[in-house]
Amino acid sequence: MPNKKYVCIICPNSCEIDVEYSGKNITKISGQTCKKGEEYTRKEFTSPERGLTTSVPVHGGTIPLVSVKTSKTIPKELIKDAMAEISAARMNAPVKIGDPAIKNILGTGVDIVATKNVPKK
Amino acid sequence: MIRKTVDVAVVGGGPAGLSAALSAKKNGAANVLIIERGENLGGILNQCIHEGFGLESFGVALSGPEYMQRFIDDVEKHRIPYMLDSMVLEVSADKKIIVSSKEGLFEITSKSIILCMGCRERTRGQILTPGTRPAGVYTAGAAQNFINLKGYRIGEKAVILGSGDIGLIMARRLTLEGSKVLAVAEILPYSSGLPRNMAQCLDDYGIPLYLSHTVTEIHGKKRVEAVTLAQVDERFKPIAGTEKKIECDTLLLSVGLVPENELTRKAGILIDEQTAGAVVDEDLQTSIPGIFACGNVLHVHDVVDYVSLEAERAGRSAAEYAQGKEKKPQTIKTTPGEGIRYVLPHQLSADSDVKLSMRVMAPARNVKLILSDGDRVIKTLMKTRVNPAEMIQVTLKKNELAGCKKIIVMLQNAK
Ligand SMILES: Cc1cc2nc3c(=O)[nH]c(=O)nc-3n(C[C@H](O)[C@H](O)[C@H](O)COP(=O)(O)OP(=O)(O)OC[C@H]3O[C@@H](n4cnc5c(N)ncnc54)[C@H](O)[C@@H]3O)c2cc1C
Numbered sequence: 001m002p003n004k005k006y007v008c009i010i011c012p013n014s015c016e017i018d019v020e021y022s023g024k025n026i027t028k029i030s031g032q033t034c035k036k037g038e039e040y041t042r043k044e045f046t047s048p049e050r051g052l053t054t055s056v057p058v059h060g061g062t063i064p065l066v067s068v069k070t071s072k073t074i075p076k077e078l079i080k081d082a083m084a085e086i087s088a089a090r091m092n093a094p095v096k097i098g099d100p101a102i103k104n105i106l107g108t109g110v111d112i113v114a115t116k117n118v119p120k121k
Numbered sequence: 122m123i124r125k126t127v128d129v130a131v132v133g134g135g136p137a138g139l140s141a142a143l144s145a146k147k148n149g150a151a152n153v154l155i156i157e158r159g160e161n162l163g164g165i166l167n168q169c170i171h172e173g174f175g176l177e178s179f180g181v182a183l184s185g186p187e188y189m190q191r192f193i194d195d196v197e198k199h200r201i202p203y204m205l206d207s208m209v210l211e212v213s214a215d216k217k218i219i220v221s222s223k224e225g226l227f228e229i230t231s232k233s234i235i236l237c238m239g240c241r242e243r244t245r246g247q248i249l250t251p252g253t254r255p256a257g258v259y260t261a262g263a264a265q266n267f268i269n270l271k272g273y274r275i276g277e278k279a280v281i282l283g284s285g286d287i288g289l290i291m292a293r294r295l296t297l298e299g300s301k302v303l304a305v306a307e308i309l310p311y312s313s314g315l316p317r318n319m320a321q322c323l324d325d326y327g328i329p330l331y332l333s334h335t336v337t338e339i340h341g342k343k344r345v346e347a348v349t350l351a352q353v354d355e356r357f358k359p360i361a362g363t364e365k366k367i368e369c370d371t372l373l374l375s376v377g378l379v380p381e382n383e384l385t386r387k388a389g390i391l392i393d394e395q396t397a398g399a400v401v402d403e404d405l406q407t408s409i410p411g412i413f414a415c416g417n418v419l420h421v422h423d424v425v426d427y428v429s430l431e432a433e434r435a436g437r438s439a440a441e442y443a444q445g446k447e448k449k450p451q452t453i454k455t456t457p458g459e460g461i462r463y464v465l466p467h468q469l470s471a472d473s474d475v476k477l478s479m480r481v482m483a484p485a486r487n488v489k490l491i492l493s494d495g496d497r498v499i500k501t502l503m504k505t506r507v508n509p510a511e512m513i514q515v516t517l518k519k520n521e522l523a524g525c526k527k528i529i530v531m532l533q534n535a536k
Pocket of ligand 1: 132136164207238239261262417422
């Protein structure tokens with residue numbers, strides 16, 4: 001049976017997970033030490049997704065940039081296009097953690113949200 | 122000089138300082154004060170905008186700023202006062218703290234003090250890269266600060282020396298920002314970062330990692346124009362004929378962190394050469410009674426959650442000391458044995474369960490971690506993988522410690 005190795009990126013344990021498969025189906029998963037690891041690997045095998053973190057300029061805030069993230073993971077192949085769209089975004093102070101910078105990025109249903117509070121200057 | 126008296130003074134307002142202050146307050150210290158030299162609380166987490174913090178404590182992967190905000194909110198809720206833009210210049214053995222701030226010079230007398238100054242990065246001077254001294258050479262943390270807090274573009278084509286976590290995170294960050302990361306060179310035969318960061322920061326973006334390689338020369342007069350990479354032998358000496366020149370305008374150094382212990386040394390506190398942090402007992406008390414240390418100033422942590430937990434313990438101990446609670450004698454000494462770089466804390470009582478933190482010397486597979494008192498094995502743990510990048514924690518129960526004079530930790534092949 002062909003197999004593939006994955007390093008789980010969910011937590012610092014970095015479990016090495018072994019996947020045996022035939023065609024598009026997983027026949028055996030081993031090496032993970034929790035449920036999240038198994039979920040991650042199944043997803044990684046079929047359609048890998050990643051969270052994205054970056055920052056966006058803020059107008060009128062106490063600091064020039066606010067850090068942001070995807071509210072959920074997005075398909076890995078969309079990371080580059082998402083970065084391009086985020087680079088055009090701007091926010092206005094005050095910003096609270098969770099405020100959206102972009103809604104429904106690239107039609108994924110995922111928002112780009114602030115991860116830092118930025119008070120008004 | 123403005124004079125002030127408090128029960129517990131916390132030096133540094135990063136994750137360790139925030140958590141230590143909260144814990145001191147919750148454990149009955151009436152008058153707690155945080156002193157931070159930066160403009161904001163939160164320490165280095167202000168610039169760690171990537172995710173992966175808080176899994177251990179909150180069960181969700183937060184970004185650095187989100188993680189720190191939970192603690193800042195809690196500090197505000199408990200009305201713990203803090204001084205910002207306030208640099209501690211001196212901590213003395215009689216527990217007086219000299220602080221320089223905008224309002225002037227302060228002398229703060231405290232019943233107990235918690236040292237939470239974090240760590241700083243090793244720089245080029247400390248690793249002696251030969252060549253010219255052009256612009257374009259940054260520590261990875263300085264680059265993280267410029268990009269994530271100021272929005273500067275630091276270069277188009279970068280090489281990263283050292284595969285520590287900050288270097289790996291920055292390889293991805295630079296790539297996302299449109300720069301090209303041409304290589305990560307690591308002098309050791311293995312990465313010094315976490316495997317998950319190798320996977321999601323290098324592999325995801327096809328960035329090559331050169332193990333057993335170093336930068337032998339930096340080219341360029343005004344600005345970096347290229348660096349020479351070469352393979353090294355077992356003694357870390359470059360092997361002639363393996364050099365390759367890579368054109369780039371930026372070199373990032375991710376060659377390790379050093380606890381920031383100038384204040385600690387000046388106070389006359391005993392330092393462990395292995396961790397470059399204070400020698401502490403299980404209350405995280407240093408060699409000076411009433412002065413405690415936790416977080417990266419004590420030993421470099423890879424996961425911030427463990428910093429917060431360690432700081433809770435230090436905060437509790439500092440509150441108890443300030444309230445005059447009697448202390449248990451700490452007579453059991455811990456020692457790193459074969460394969461172990463360090464073990465913390467250095468002294469234990471047999472009065473309660475205790476969590477030991479340790480790091481191994483080198484990566485290994487299928488090993489036994491053995492804790493003994495020299496004659497008798499107290500605990501054996503099987504490990505399929507160990508890695509110097511990953512701190513190991515082991516809890517010893519009160520009854521396991523009974524009768525021990527010392528604890529030796531070592532690594533053995535499991536056959
Ligand atoms: C550049 C860098 C990047 C890092 N990136 C990551 C990462 O991406 N992911 C990760 O998990 N971990 C990272 N770490 C590790 C991270 O530092 C720890 O997880 C955690 O932040 C340690 O908390 P701390 O409170 O001990 O130290 P810090 O967060 O460093 O906080 C120490 C605080 O003390 C203050 N201070 C120091 N000296 C004085 C003084 N004399 N007077 C007053 N205040 C003082 C500092 O200004 C700072 O705010 C990084 C460390 C560094 C140095």
